[in-house]
Amino acid sequence: MAETTEPGGPTGPAGPEEPTLDEQIAAYQREFRDLDPQVEKVVSALGRLNRRMNVAYGRQVAALGISNAEWEVLKTLVLAGKPYRLGPGELAKRLGLTPAAMTHRIDRMAGEGLVTRDRDENNRVRVIVELTDEGRTKWLEAMQMATDFEEDLLQDLTPDERGSLGEMLIRLLRRVEHAQPDAGGRLTDLD
């Protein structure tokens, strides 16, 4: 059964493999004349790196029986600090999803015992989502796995390199935040 999907050459060693980063940039340059390879290299590497990292995180937390999406909620609640409470609206805003999606996500997580959902007694319009002890434990386990992974990931960089990498990324972040006052961008994934 032939190779995979090659309509071209008979035995070309350059099959329709997924291109490496360098191949990809070369291909873009062929198709799009005024492309700065250095810029493209940074941007493409950023994108790929993030994608692989998210896959890795997903697998790790799956081992704990939670989804990446649930982990995001746990992180957000922990970041809010004791007593680990936030309303659905605020959670939705921070996670970058709609209130409707948040409602369902909280349903699930409450069913699994990771959070509780109660009406605010002082203002019965509001709802309070609070992390349970079980939820906090899950967060801790996931956090341990994540930091181990991250430490390993940066292993090849010297402390100086880590510093300058972080500094440059923050500069880019500032730039993109400045260019984007905010607006309703949906796209999941937190850090």
Added chain:
Amino acid sequence: MAETTEPGGPTGPAGPEEPTLDEQIAAYQREFRDLDPQVEKVVSALGRLNRRMNVAYGRQVAALGISNAEWEVLKTLVLAGKPYRLGPGELAKRLGLTPAAMTHRIDRMAGEGLVTRDRDENNRVRVIVELTDEGRTKWLEAMQMATDFEEDLLQDLTPDERGSLGEMLIRLLRRVEHAQPDAGGRLTDLD
């Protein structure tokens, strides 16, 4: 109507705002003793940066009347090179989604005239998805917007900095790829 969701202090200026990157790292350190702030800074900045960038891309291509998902398909076909053809299975693999999802995505895009879908006459099990002229034009327009944006994003970095940033990212990429032989990680988003 009060602030937003503050059960704590009466007028604390530190409301439940979305934390800045530094606040976030400080919060994690409070909750998780053995956290390396430098590592966390890199990882968190990476995550945030990518999220904002994806939102930005999404808005730009939306102005052209296509979704981020559709743009990924266009990019993948262009990367395949002339005659801009790939099978649904190969597309699915490169985009990180299931063949089933690919089927529907191609349906839509064929309906919009961005691609054509035909059976391979030499092997009628296979299907060939090919970019139309309109699809290629859309890609070009999107590419122009994307590169303008990327160029602007990196504006504050010197050529040397761009080079070392790219080099470090690629080192990280290699490490994460090495640690992840591949496996079936789903998570969309391409570069």
Added chain:
DNA sequence: CCCGAAGACTTCAACACTAAAGTTAGAACC
């Protein structure tokens, strides 16, 4: 007081994606 308006969710309908089962065309074997 009672009424209208605003705020904070929740519900509903439509859509996109995944996992698993189904379909159909070539390949391999005897």
Added chain:
DNA sequence: GGTTCTAACTTTAGTGTTGAAGTCTTCGGG
């Protein structure tokens, strides 16, 4: 040259998300 295997898609059922409409509480006048 028919049976079985495999590959490449498509279909189906179930989950998660969005956008819009609906519900319920609280606030602000008249």
